[in-house]
Amino acid sequence: MSTTPPVLAAELALAWSDIQRHHPELPDLAAPESLIGESSSACGTELSFERLLHEAVHGIAAARGIRDTSRAGRYHNRRFLAIADELGLDHAEEPHPSSGFSLVVLRPETRRLYRPTIDRLAKALRAHTAATATDTSKSFRGPAARHGSSGGGVRVKAVCGCGRNVRVVPSVLAQAPIVCGACKEPFRIPEAAGAA
Structure with missing residues (x-):
């Protein structure tokens, strides 16, 4: 693995x-x-x-x-x-x-x-x-690092139905749903950030 x-x-x-x-x-x-x-x-x-x-x-x-x-x-x-x-x-x-x-x-x-x-x-x-x-727990840095910017806003974790997560600017997620390829559920920003 x-x-x-x-x-x-x-x-x-x-x-x-x-x-x-x-x-x-x-x-x-x-x-x-x-x-x-x-x-x-x-x-x-x-x-x-x-x-x-x-x-x-x-x-x-x-x-x-x-x-x-x-x-x-x-x-x-x-x-x-x-x-x-x-x-x-x-x-x-x-x-x-x-x-x-x-x-x-x-x-x-x-x-x-x-x-x-x-x-x-x-x-x-x-x-x-x-x-x-x-x-x-795995976290990788992606193309946003190439641009030297978070792409216009602070990225937060959004989670789908099967537990996968992505980092996304909330305004981008508000434009249209981002759907998980595995479970076909939209990624959502958790209401309460209980985990550190």
């Missing part, structure tokens, strides 16, 4: 290398562990290959010296969108009022190109989820 995080980190690094084969200017992933656990609502709330490709867009923007976000990393601008297009990601026609063009999805041809990588990473993610589902 204790070996799962290093295995997942290794799979993330391997998937990143697969992206680098198609986009050589993408810098190395310094800390794969930073993508596990807590997530930035602007960059995606669930770890997947699609989110990894989203993070690769940020990596290429950084390598090119392009400012692809504003508002402490929450708003993804048209420069982000242009690089996302290069990496095979589709997007909505109009930007979201608070996160811009952050909601990108894999094109079918991109999904075909990376199918073995997607399958391998999904298997590692399932194993990681199974190994850590009963251990709620």
Whole structure:
């Protein structure tokens, strides 16, 4: 059980290398562990290959010296969108009022190109989820650390029906429910913070 995080980190690094084969200017992933656990609502709330490709867009923007976000990393601008297009990601026609063009999805041809990588990473993610589902004491730092900000507010713990938890800014949770992929219940902020 204790070996799962290093295995997942290794799979993330391997998937990143697969992206680098198609986009050589993408810098190395310094800390794969930073993508596990807590997530930035602007960059995606669930770890997947699609989110990894989203993070690769940020990596290429950084390598090119392009400012692809504003508002402490929450708003993804048209420069982000242009690089996302290069990496095979589709997007909505109009930007979201608070996160811009952050909601990108894999094109079918991109999904075909990376199918073995997607399958391998999904298997590692399932194993990681199974190994850590009963251990709620684990806490990881995620993409918010990259932006040097909590993303516009103090993050608090929200819990779903099966006991999994995420850190979220209350105003983000108020915009729309965030639903647990395991139990399909929405995450809610506990009324009384009894636990320290």
